[in-house]
Amino acid sequence: MTLPLASVLQDPDFINVAYIVAFVLFILGIRLLTHPSTARRGNIVAAVGMAIAVAATLLTEDVGDYGLIALGIALGTVIGVPAARQVKMTAMPQMVALFNGVGGGAVALISWAEYREALHLGGNPELETLIPILFAAIIGSVSFWGSNIAFGKLQGILPGKPIQLPGQQFLNLGVLLVALVSAVLIASGTESEGLFIAILVAAALLGNMMVLPIGGADMPVVISLLNALTGLSAAAAGMALDNTALIVGGMIVGASGTILTNLMAKAMNRSIPNIVAGGFGGGGTAPGATEDGEEKPVRSTDALSVATQLSYADRVVVAPGYGMAVAQAQHTVRELGDELEKRGVEVEYAIHPVAGRMPGHMNVLLAEADVPYEALKEMDEINPSFPEVDVTLVIGANDVTNPAARENEGSPIYGMPILDVDKSEQVVVLKRSMNTGFAGIDNPLFYNENTALLFGDAKASVGEVLSAVKEL
Amino acid sequence: MDLLTELTILVLAAFVGFEVISKVPNTLHTPLMSATNAIHGIVLLGGILVIGEAGGFLNELVLVIAIAFGTINVIGGFLVTDRMLEMFKPRKPKSEEAPE
Numbered sequence: 001m002t003l004p005l006a007s008v009l010q011d012p013d014f015i016n017v018a019y020i021v022a023f024v025l026f027i028l029g030i031r032l033l034t035h036p037s038t039a040r041r042g043n044i045v046a047a048v049g050m051a052i053a054v055a056a057t058l059l060t061e062d063v064g065d066y067g068l069i070a071l072g073i074a075l076g077t078v079i080g081v082p083a084a085r086q087v088k089m090t091a092m093p094q095m096v097a098l099f100n101g102v103g104g105g106a107v108a109l110i111s112w113a114e115y116r117e118a119l120h121l122g123g124n125p126e127l128e129t130l131i132p133i134l135f136a137a138i139i140g141s142v143s144f145w146g147s148n149i150a151f152g153k154l155q156g157i158l159p160g161k162p163i164q165l166p167g168q169q170f171l172n173l174g175v176l177l178v179a180l181v182s183a184v185l186i187a188s189g190t191e192s193e194g195l196f197i198a199i200l201v202a203a204a205l206l207g208n209m210m211v212l213p214i215g216g217a218d219m220p221v222v223i224s225l226l227n228a229l230t231g232l233s234a235a236a237a238g239m240a241l242d243n244t245a246l247i248v249g250g251m252i253v254g255a256s257g258t259i260l261t262n263l264m265a266k267a268m269n270r271s272i273p274n275i276v277a278g279g280f281g282g283g284g285t286a287p288g289a290t291e292d293g294e295e296k297p298v299r300s301t302d303a304l305s306v307a308t309q310l311s312y313a314d315r316v317v318v319a320p321g322y323g324m325a326v327a328q329a330q331h332t333v334r335e336l337g338d339e340l341e342k343r344g345v346e347v348e349y350a351i352h353p354v355a356g357r358m359p360g361h362m363n364v365l366l367a368e369a370d371v372p373y374e375a376l377k378e379m380d381e382i383n384p385s386f387p388e389v390d391v392t393l394v395i396g397a398n399d400v401t402n403p404a405a406r407e408n409e410g411s412p413i414y415g416m417p418i419l420d421v422d423k424s425e426q427v428v429v430l431k432r433s434m435n436t437g438f439a440g441i442d443n444p445l446f447y448n449e450n451t452a453l454l455f456g457d458a459k460a461s462v463g464e465v466l467s468a469v470k471e472l
Numbered sequence: 473m474d475l476l477t478e479l480t481i482l483v484l485a486a487f488v489g490f491e492v493i494s495k496v497p498n499t500l501h502t503p504l505m506s507a508t509n510a511i512h513g514i515v516l517l518g519g520i521l522v523i524g525e526a527g528g529f530l531n532e533l534v535l536v537i538a539i540a541f542g543t544i545n546v547i548g549g550f551l552v553t554d555r556m557l558e559m560f561k562p563r564k565p566k567s568e569e570a571p572e
Contacts, residue, residue, distance in 0.1 A: 026511055027488060027492055029507070030492045030493060030504075030507070030508070031492055033500055033503065033504055033507060034500070035500075036500065036560045037560075039500055039503060039557045039560060040554065040557035040558060040560070042507070043503070043507050043550060043553045043554055043557055044554070046507060046510070046511060046550070047510070047550040050510070050511070050513070050514065050546055050550070053514060053517060054516065054517065054520075054546075057517045057520050057521065058520060060520075060521065060524075062524045062525065063520060063521070063523075063524045064523070064524040064525075065523050065524060065532070068523055068532055068535070068536050068539075069519075069520055069523060069539060071536055072519065072523075072535070072536040072537070072538070072539025072540045072542075072543065073539060073540070073543045075536070075539075075540035075543070076539065076540040076542065076543020076544045076546075076547065077543055077547055079540070079544050080543060080545075080546075080547040080548035080551070081547060081548070081551065083544070083548055084547070084548040084549075084551035084552040084555070085551065085555075087552065089555075089556070089559075092502065092506075092552065092556065093502075095548075095552055096502075096505060096506050096509055096549075096552070099506075099509055099510070099513075099544065099545050099548045099549045099552070100509050100512075100545075102541040102542075102544045102545050103509070103512050103513050103515060103541065103542065103545035105537075105538075105541045106513075106515045106516065106518075106519060106538040106539075106541035106542040106545065107515050107518070109534045109535070109537055109538035109541070110518045110519055110522055110535070110538045112534060113522050113523075113526050113531045113534045113535050113538070114522055116526070116528075116530070116531055117522065117525060117526045117527075117531065120527070120528075128475045223505070224505060227505055227508065227509050227512075230509075230512050231508070231511075231512045233515075234512045234514060234515040234518075235482060235485075237515055237518045238478075238518070239478050239482070241518055241521055241522070242473045242478070243517060243518065243521065244473075244478075244481055245514055245517055246514055246515060246517060246518055247478060247481050247482055247485065248481060248485040249511050249512065249514035250512055250514065250515070251482055251485035251486050251489060252485055252486075252488065252489035252492075252493075252508070252511065253489070253508045253509070253511050253512040254486065254489065255485070255486045255487075255488075255489025255490045255493065256489050256490075256492075256493040256504070256508045257505075257508065259490060259493055260493075260501060260504070260505060263501075353501075358501070358502045358505065359501035359502060359505070360500060360501035360502035360503070360504075361502055363500075363501075363502065364502050364503070364556050364559070367556075367559040367560045368559045370559075373560055
């Protein structure tokens with residue numbers, strides 16, 4: 001009877017009800033994320049759900065060590081907040097990879113501590129707890145290391161080109177077997193922390209070796225896959241700890257990540273096993289890249305000609321790619337668009353689903369530059385109308401505009417849906433040099449008669465065109 | 473909680489996830505990935521629950537790191553998503569004086 005409020009708050013039923021409120025907020029939040037005008041509110045709603053779940057958990061009766069929990073949360077806040085505040089919009093993919101990685105790391109560490117604790121209390125836990133622990137350990141560790149490698153590649157710490165070891169497939173298989181056999185040994189009754197650590201280490205190696213051979217072009221799919229994996233491992237940890245919040249939260253992410261991964265892989269006409277097996281995305285390995293090997297003529301142009309072309313056009317489409325992000329050209333691009341619209345030119349942006357390093361990467365960059373989202377057109381929406389476009393401006397995009405994907409059956413990207421920019425009246429491609437794209441595949445678009453190339457840094461080039469337009 | 477109840481919850485959550493998420497337009501895929509990324513930081517709760525029962529320096533060290541990782545995942549994830557979404561604005565009504 002003493003402290004009735006405290007006893008209500010610590011009642012497991014009360015905590016579970018709080019969890020249910022959190023689930024509702026998660027689901028509502030994601031629903032609101034389906035439209036640009038409500039998306040921001042959706043994110044906040046989901047964050048409130050998270051706050052409720054954390055607060056309810058802190059009320060649980062047997063939570064001890066508030067000091068240590070506060071220490072962990074404080075450390076995480078001190079590291080996480082400035083990182084999230086300061087990251088540039090162009091560096092968003094690697095930030096997401098990093099946040100995803102620490103999530104996977106947390107799962108792996110928790111499963112390790114849980115297993116140690118079980119051994120300390122007298123031995124292996126029951127199978128219905130043990131199996132999820134083992135699953136969480138493997139997937140969490142794979143996700144942590146895989147995400148870190150993805151971060152390193154996107155950040156430029158590691159080379160973006162695929163790194164392939166001899167006999168890679170066999171090595172991967174071997175490491176996976178070590179992890180699985182150790183897990184089976186533990187599940188069949190062996191009580192050994194050594195074996196558990198062997199699982200963590202083998203899974204760590206697997207995570208490294210899975211992502212190292214993957215080239216830049218496939219990175220978005222890999223990050224999405226790792227996001228789904230971390231979700232699943234969190235759900236497994238929830239099964240081990242009998243915690244519904246973890247099961248539901250983790251599984252929703254597991255489901256969403258799987259959908260996203262599939263969407264992206266489909267957009268590139270690649271299967272997920274194919275991507276994980278590596279190969280594509282490498283420089284020299286692409287067959288049929290430049291089979292004739294001889295120099296083909298390209299038409300280069302200058303800023304003034306482009307400015308004239310654009311100013312006298314009725315309809316201009318901008319097709320941006322990763323090059324725009326690297327050059328930080330999005331603001332200048334928007335200024336150019338505004339200037340052209342003042343002159344009565346209709347300006348739209350054609351967004352390929354996998355342009356950039358993440359799905360929607362271009363949308364975020366252009367939104368940052370204040371381009372209204374109505375002007376951003378998805379591939380299926382804009383493709384039929386390319387023949388009516390006067391000038392298409394391709395800024396730092398390559399593979400997503402490569403007509404070889406439509407025409408050349410021998411091309412490694414054959415079948416991948418592309419933006420049909422080559423069908424527009426005139427095409428101007430802004431490029432740094434004649435180097436091939438991340439996929440290392442030559443682009444016949446550049447040699448077309450209606451294509452002109454404007455060489456130079458994307459931001460500088462767009463700036464020159466902009467000032468030329470102003471002077472016209 | 474028994475295994476069957478947990479499996480039921482797991483399967484239903486998967487379907488809810490599929491249903492809710494398959495309606496997100498392409499435009500919002502990056503923020504969506506980032507927001508769901510923040511949600512799996514819920515594993516932070518696992519750290520909080522296990523640290524209560526665990527003893528010993530190594531366990532405590534491991535779990536404090538786990539909680540810090542989970543917190544980075546949650547706070548960083550939601551903040552970064554908010555920064556991205558803050559920039560999605562509808563077309564402004566055409567007005568002559570809009571000097572920002």
